[in-house]
Amino acid sequence: MLLDNLALFLRIVEKGGMAAAGRELGLSPATVSERLAALEAYYGTRLLTRTTRAISVTxxxxxxVDGARRLLAEAGELESRVRLGAETISxxxxxxxxxxxxxxxxxxxxxxxxxxxxxVTIDLNLTDGYVDLVGQGIDLAVRHGTLADSSLRSKPMGENRRLVCAAPAYLHAHGAPQHPxxxxxxxCIVMRFGQNIDREWPFRVDGQPYAVSVGGRRIANDGGLVRQxxxxxxxxxxxSERDVEEDLASGALVEILRDYSAGGTGLQIVYPQGNIQPRRVRLLIDHLASAFG
Incomplete structure (x- = not known):
């Protein structure tokens, strides 16, 4: 029962509320409250501060939260090995x-x-915005750029060059810029990452970093829409070159300002720190890294 209550507690934290967690798990509000109270009584401390509108974690x-995730991962791994054998992934x-x-x-x-x-089952979250891996219970994420969060670990997936491109029709109508x-x-079609709009595009001019401010009529937080x-x-x-390499090969898009390219950014898999990762997660990380590497 302790493991079940820990799983419920994590779901409350991930969903940001007891009602949402209860609905997802098929539990009544009274049952959620009783089981959370039992967990707090077991540890002898308050785990959540509750108001009529929100909860906060003490x-x-x-x-x-961190300890429960490791414990549940270990328990799941042990159950898989005992029930299904060491070679079965679930x-x-x-x-x-x-x-x-x-x-x-x-x-x-x-x-x-x-x-x-x-x-194995996959819960896939496709987003160009920031994702709180620990807070949302994400096992791993693929991200561009360098690792800024010291609470995460990373595995490189190779370089990912960024480039500036346009359709032949646009270049025919408006001409191709020769300098940033x-x-x-x-x-310019601009990406939004969460609250940040990517209006500063980096280049290299005469071997030195050089940034220009861009603007346009279209801003989107969806990389697929920007590409479309x-x-x-x-x-x-x-x-990213990986996103449009087929379009460049087919001629649907044309790279411009190549001589001023700012180079590549790392592509990596990031995941929360911890001593134990389920074998299924480790295998997926290796599978992705191998395919890109």
């Missing part, structure tokens, strides 16, 4: 990835993984 609760994996890269490159790899491991400064005269708009000739976009 210091003791935050400590339990259980859920929660994965986050950028929308465009995830849809066209990650999903096929996930499909292959699921075909090979029939007892000329982007100010063009309609760009292919339709609505403007110039800054994309």
């Amino acid at each position: 210091e003791e609760g935050r400590l339990l 259980g859920p994996i929660r994965l986050s990835a950028p929308e465009d890269l995830g849809r066209w490159r990650i999903v096929p790899l996930v499909d292959d993984f699921l075909a090979a491991h029939k007892d 400064d000329e982007l100010a005269m063009h309609d 708009w760009c292919k339709q000739g609505f403007g110039i976009a800054r994309k």
